[in-house]
Amino acid sequence: MSLVFAIFAxxxxxxxxxxxxxxxxxxxxxxxxxxxxxxxxCFYATHIPSIMKGSTYMEELPWIPxxxxxxxxxxxxxxxxxxxxxxxxxxxxxxxxxFYMNKKKEKLGNFxxxxxxxxxxxxxxxxxxxxxxxxxxxxxxxxxxFLLIGYWYTKDRSRFGALKSMMITxxxxxxxxxxxxxxxxxxxxxxxxxLIEQAPALVSQDLFVWALVLVLLGAFTKSAQFPFxxxxxxxxxxxxxxxxxxxxxxxxxxxxYLVARFTPIFALSEVxxxxxxxxxxxxxxxxxxxxxxxxxxxxxxxxxxxxxxGLIMSLLGIGSVAYHVTGxxxxxxxxxxxxxxxxxxxxxxxxxxxxxxxxxxDHETGTRDIRKLGGLMSIMPISFTIALIGSLSMAGVPxxxxxxxxxxxLDATLELQHFDLYAFxxxxxxxxxxxxxxxxxxxxxxxxxxxxxxxxxxxxxxLPKAAHEAPIGMLVSPGILATLVIVIFFVPNFIxxxxxxxxxxxxxxxxxxxxAEVGFTIKAWHGFxxxxxxxxxxxxxxxxxFYKTLPKWTPVxxxxxxxxxxxxxxxxxxRLADGGAHRFSSMYMTGSIRSxxxxxxxxxxxxxxxxxxxxxxFVISFENLAPIRFFEILIxxxxxxxxxxxxxxxSRLTAIIALGxxxxxxxxxxxxxxxxxxxxxxxxxxxxxxxLFLGAFYxxxxxxxxxxxxxxxxxxxxxxxxxxxxxxxxxxxxISSHSQKLIPSIADYYKETVYSEAGGGNIVNVILVDxxxxxxxxxxxxxxxxSLGIIGMITLRLAKKKGDRKS
Numbered sequence: 001m002s003l004v005f006a007i008f009a010x011x012x013x014x015x016x017x018x019x020x021x022x023x024x025x026x027x028x029x030x031x032x033x034x035x036x037x038x039x040x041x042c043f044y045a046t047h048i049p050s051i052m053k054g055s056t057y058m059e060e061l062p063w064i065p066x067x068x069x070x071x072x073x074x075x076x077x078x079x080x081x082x083x084x085x086x087x088x089x090x091x092x093x094x095x096x097x098x099f100y101m102n103k104k105k106e107k108l109g110n111f112x113x114x115x116x117x118x119x120x121x122x123x124x125x126x127x128x129x130x131x132x133x134x135x136x137x138x139x140x141x142x143x144x145x146f147l148l149i150g151y152w153y154t155k156d157r158s159r160f161g162a163l164k165s166m167m168i169t170x171x172x173x174x175x176x177x178x179x180x181x182x183x184x185x186x187x188x189x190x191x192x193x194x195l196i197e198q199a200p201a202l203v204s205q206d207l208f209v210w211a212l213v214l215v216l217l218g219a220f221t222k223s224a225q226f227p228f229x230x231x232x233x234x235x236x237x238x239x240x241x242x243x244x245x246x247x248x249x250x251x252x253x254x255x256x257y258l259v260a261r262f263t264p265i266f267a268l269s270e271v272x273x274x275x276x277x278x279x280x281x282x283x284x285x286x287x288x289x290x291x292x293x294x295x296x297x298x299x300x301x302x303x304x305x306x307x308x309x310g311l312i313m314s315l316l317g318i319g320s321v322a323y324h325v326t327g328x329x330x331x332x333x334x335x336x337x338x339x340x341x342x343x344x345x346x347x348x349x350x351x352x353x354x355x356x357x358x359x360x361x362d363h364e365t366g367t368r369d370i371r372k373l374g375g376l377m378s379i380m381p382i383s384f385t386i387a388l389i390g391s392l393s394m395a396g397v398p399x400x401x402x403x404x405x406x407x408x409x410l411d412a413t414l415e416l417q418h419f420d421l422y423a424f425x426x427x428x429x430x431x432x433x434x435x436x437x438x439x440x441x442x443x444x445x446x447x448x449x450x451x452x453x454x455x456x457x458x459x460x461x462x463l464p465k466a467a468h469e470a471p472i473g474m475l476v477s478p479g480i481l482a483t484l485v486i487v488i489f490f491v492p493n494f495i496x497x498x499x500x501x502x503x504x505x506x507x508x509x510x511x512x513x514x515x516a517e518v519g520f521t522i523k524a525w526h527g528f529x530x531x532x533x534x535x536x537x538x539x540x541x542x543x544x545x546f547y548k549t550l551p552k553w554t555p556v557x558x559x560x561x562x563x564x565x566x567x568x569x570x571x572x573x574x575r576l577a578d579g580g581a582h583r584f585s586s587m588y589m590t591g592s593i594r595s596x597x598x599x600x601x602x603x604x605x606x607x608x609x610x611x612x613x614x615x616x617x618f619v620i621s622f623e624n625l626a627p628i629r630f631f632e633i634l635i636x637x638x639x640x641x642x643x644x645x646x647x648x649x650x651s652r653l654t655a656i657i658a659l660g661x662x663x664x665x666x667x668x669x670x671x672x673x674x675x676x677x678x679x680x681x682x683x684x685x686x687x688x689x690x691x692l693f694l695g696a697f698y699x700x701x702x703x704x705x706x707x708x709x710x711x712x713x714x715x716x717x718x719x720x721x722x723x724x725x726x727x728x729x730x731x732x733x734x735i736s737s738h739s740q741k742l743i744p745s746i747a748d749y750y751k752e753t754v755y756s757e758a759g760g761g762n763i764v765n766v767i768l769v770d771x772x773x774x775x776x777x778x779x780x781x782x783x784x785x786x787s788l789g790i791i792g793m794i795t796l797r798l799a800k801k802k803g804d805r806k807s
């Protein structure tokens with residue numbers, strides 16, 4: 001299997017999913033789909049040994065050769081890690097969905113097509129080396145996630161959440177595209193690898209910071225960073241398998257991947273360090289604080305995801321400092337990058353399991369409202385055990401993997417005191433403080449999620465259905481993830497050597513040539529001299545006190561002004577945009593065809609006149625003109641007389657005849673200038689048009705003799721100015737195009753290639769059939785339509801005569 005084929009394999013399989021759904025209704029479609037991510041996991045796993053040694057793989061599939069755009073699959077430590085997460089978590093999600101999604105009630109064909117489309121999109125994002133193909137897959141993730149979030153499209157909240165996520169992420173994607181185009185222009189290449197090599201020269205370019213900010217907008221919107229995170233809680237209306245896949249392990253991590261991949265390009269700018277670190281740490285605090293406020297299980301997990309994504313983002317920002325230091329400090333700050341990748345893996349395991357448990361609770365009790373839940377520990381013991389493992393790992397409690405990466409995070413924030421550039425030695429002290437406060441709230445919402453759901457008093461009267469443990473098939477996937485949470489804690493350095501070090505080497509290519517040079521080891525115990533130890537003890541103590549006193553301090557959320565929330569701001573912008581668009585469209589959508597023509601012709605005049613003015617294209621030359629013959633003058637006079645007659649006559653019949661005369665006169669010009677194909681088309685169309693006009697006008701009421709007088713002077717003046725403007729512009733363009741030759745004539749090319757390339761002897765025939773084949777095809781189409789019109793009129797005439805005879 002090739003790398004490029006591996007990217008497109010899911011969407012190729014998606015083409016046959018609807019057939020399987022209909023032809024094999026007795027077997028859940030998910031069993032067939034499961035083979036795809038499992039096969040891909042095995043395929044990517046074969047590359048692990050060589051990637052660990054520093055090897056990379058690249059394959060290219062031409063896409064738009066004329067623009068040098070290709071699908072380039074580039075596999076290194078970073079892209080391999082994400083590919084394994086996408087396919088590995090994808091396999092577990094598909095297995096989970098087999099038992100979660102009812103094959104009799106759900107449209108599984110649609111569901112799995114969207115899911116496989118998303119898998120292809122994510123694999124394309126993390127493996128693309130070309131900026132344009134990366135953008136293509138990036139927007140495909142937005143489209144497929146829109147379809148997945150809105151899967152239950154009959155629900156208003158599902159449609160609203162899908163639209164909200166689409167609007168925000170596509171906005172970020174468009175901004176990112178602008179950054180990509182700037183990078184491509186200043187670097188003269190769209191290859192990410194080549195741009196990384198040019199990074200020291202790019203940083204001095206005037207547009208470099210603009211590219212940086214625009215790319216970060218794409219990353220921040222996709223990874224739900226402050227203030228763009230508001231789409232993620234609303235996206236929880238999606239089916240739980242979608243939430244577990246998109247919003248814990250893959251889609252929301254696309255922004256993190258983008259930041260990691262572009263760190264070697266942008267990290268040389270202090271703007272990058274401050275934006276990535278600052279936005280990440282604010283997102284961490286904001287998400288953790290508001291997670292405690294939520295009452296829906298998936299909403300709690302949504303805000304906790306926002307918080308955890310902010311944590312990883314801030315670590316990537318701190319890791320970028322390594323590009324600005326030397327000596328031992330390089331390892332000090334690349335340690336933050338190591339911690340970021342480690343926590344990214346850990347988050348996928350514990351958050352994926354928690355999302356699945358939230359879905360199980362909803363599935364088996366009929367509600368996700370934590371106020372109605374409680375006392376489920378004895379009823380759902382396996383679910384409780386998995387939820388406890390995932391929650392404590394998220395809280396950073398040993399012996400779970402979240403504890404290890406949380407300790408590394410605290411250590412990394414403390415190391416910023418050693419960086420005395422860009423005001424980090426002063427303002428940077430706020431970062432470990434904010435990190436500690438946010439970790440306290442992380443501890444609180446983790447306990448809140450698990451114990452308010454499973455402990456306390458059981459409330460069966462408030463549950464839509466009797467609570468019971470989930471079937472074993474639904475517990476397998478979260479059980480595997482929970483097992484990994486524990487296993488990683490005890491063998492973290494296996495994960496570090498196999499996956500994290502190759503990824504760090506890809507993010508920090510200046511510091512490490514091969515993964516073996518990354519010398520970090522993961523330890524659970526750092527000794528009593530470790531500041532992170534005392535920060536952790538403080539987090540546990542204060543967090544536990546906050547949890548036990550929840551009813552006393554949570555009313556503070558009600559004091560916050562609801563009018564000034566980011567969600568209200570988004571809703572206001574959407575209402576304003578919708579109302580403004582309606583008012584604007586009402587101005588020109590009048591229902592009057594004349595008005596539409598006025599708008600179109602006025603736009604033509606302005607655009608063409610402006611273009612010719614700014615391009616200095618007004619050129620008039622009478623050189624090399626053919627002599628004007630008498631009959632050409634005569635035909636021109638007939639043409640002018642016919643046109644004027646149309647304008648001044650008060651008889652519809654006269655106007656139609658004059659219009660036909662104008663058309664036939666133009667056809668004569670085509671004949672004189674040796675364009676028989678155009679003349680034939682013009683003659684046929686003119687004949688049909690005149691006949692149709694006569695038929696249509698015959699049935700109209702007679703024109704009022706005062707009808708012309710009803711048109712005021714302004715109305716007629718407007719018509720005159722528009723007509724004059726269009727006529728003048730077309731004339732000037734015709735004269736200017738004849739008077740200047742910006743490019744050589746194509747005639748010589750026709751003469752040289754008519755026989756050798758086209759294989760014909762008659763140059764006119766070859767031009768019509770080969771060189772201008774589409775033009776001729778369209779002319780034939782026009783003639784066909786005209787012929788059908790003629791046949792229709794003849795048929796109606798014969799039918800009318802037959803009817804008259806019978807009567």
